[in-house]
Amino acid sequence: ILGGRTSRPGRWPWQCSLQSDPSGHICGCVLIGRKWALTVAHCFEGRESADVWKVVLGINNLDHPSPYMQTRQVKSIIVHSRYNRAVVDYDISVLELESEVEVTSYVRPICLPDRGQLPKPDKYCHITGWGHVGNRMPFKLQEGEVRIISVSQCQSYFDMKTITSRMLCAGYEAGTIDSCMGDSGGPLVCEEDDGRWSLYGLTSWGSVCFSKVLGPGVYANITHFTEWIERQIYLRTFHL
């Protein structure tokens, strides 16, 4: 996260780290149920097999296991059948964990938005992750506040790409607070009126971030995928 700040244990209990040996942390991910998490499809390029992945939850400092930490092997990876690598469209996948997590104050699922429920442009939301901070990769979870940007305004930043309805933009014109490499798959969350937090985006792509900051970040638009996500969970829960 560029321009963010170090977070504190328990502030984002749905944040998880998607890890694969020997590299360790590869991508972010988000807990949405006791056995289910979300991340982006592009994290699996070149590492499609579930058994090389594990999910680490309840952790703040990647280098210091916490008493609240829980680790689960990934049982299956469900990549969206329309994921398009060239234009990074439909960039989403569902992770089925080997076993249920224990819900604690430090490990808790995030809510999914209702169908058709989009965050309003200019609403402030939060991004978190252990990705690049501009000059290094941090050990401690970083957080940043970003503003939702309309699709038309977002398209004007990206000449070479098309912003589709499967994408959501957030950040700032100067890119002052933005996600970066290593944050992919992590959450963009907004607080609802009732105090609960909902997941509206998964960090997906953006312009180059560690050498020159420019333009907003682009996120997988969860509202577009809510029905698809719930369907994958239903089909696998009932072996269909």
Add this chain to the structure above:
Amino acid sequence: CISTSCSTSCHGNTSCDLRNTASNCTGGCEPISLEICMNLPYNFTKFPNYLGHQSQKETSVSWESSLFPALVQTNCYKYLMFFACTVLVPMCDPLTQHRVPPCRSLCRNSKERCETVLGIVGLQWPEDTDCAQFPEEGQANSTCLMPDQDVKECSPSHFKCGSGRCVLSSKRCDGHTDCDDDSDEDACGCVERGLWECPGDRSCIRHNMICDGFPDCNQQEDEVNCSACSSHELECNNHECVHRSFWCDGRKHCKDSSDEWNCVSLFDGGKVLVYKSGLEYQVCADGWSSNLSSITCTQMGLGSSLSTQAVEAESLSVIRRRWLHVHPDWSQHDTSALQGLLGKRGQSCPSHTSVSLQCPKHDCGRRPAARMVKR
């Protein structure tokens, strides 16, 4: 490997790169996958490239891979895109497995003609492309690349204007004229571009998106009239036809399993409604158990049931009194979805009561550990 020179294993050679397997050699030539350089007179490249990038993936997200295609639009130099690609994805000679650099004159011409254009918008020519590092054309015992007359000036990410200029393909038919001869806004009909036009909003989609189970047109016209199912069949989301008796029977028959989607819902304050074989049924409360309530709430993506009631089944105009009954041996199949645990369709229910549930949303989105701590 692309060429036979890659070793099939590391023979215990510790310096051998862990990834050096038969399918993913490092050190050898690799096919070009960078979209903006897919129309070069060569097909193999080798990393690191002349900007210090270690892989095509790193190059594809680099600053330079956006800068050069944008710079090409200014028409500052005819062979700029070709030069950019010889630097981004250097040619790899399949025989020697060596990189072949661009000639110094190609680099110098590109830089001299285009550097000033970058200066206008406050940008610099990429630091790492110092032309002195490249050999002169015809220099003894070194080869270098020069464009021949049929090299493509525009990349696959560009549209070539009638005037020969290149503009980014996202500008093609975007309603603004970008070519100096306005040709980017000519022949913008879907058909002229080999695309299919959505009748409603006249937007264009690729032909392979028609009847693929994903609505792409705003009014979803691309997903209608995609199959001809007979009267005793129902249409899957992918447009296959499946006999209605298989619909919502708890087992998948459509390849995309859409015959088992949305089989159970709650209506009228919690009454369980099951859609089976193309018809809607109430569930007779006789033989119901709390486990079945949990299964029902779970399959609708909700939390475990709060309450289960057997409610008097008044005559509902919406649904003619059609009943489903719990299979006596349902508990032997309790990993199945609810619709697979019900059967014995009929017009009667001894208790004359139907099942009604309260299923709360999952507890989610709260962060108790983040509460304010008085100081």
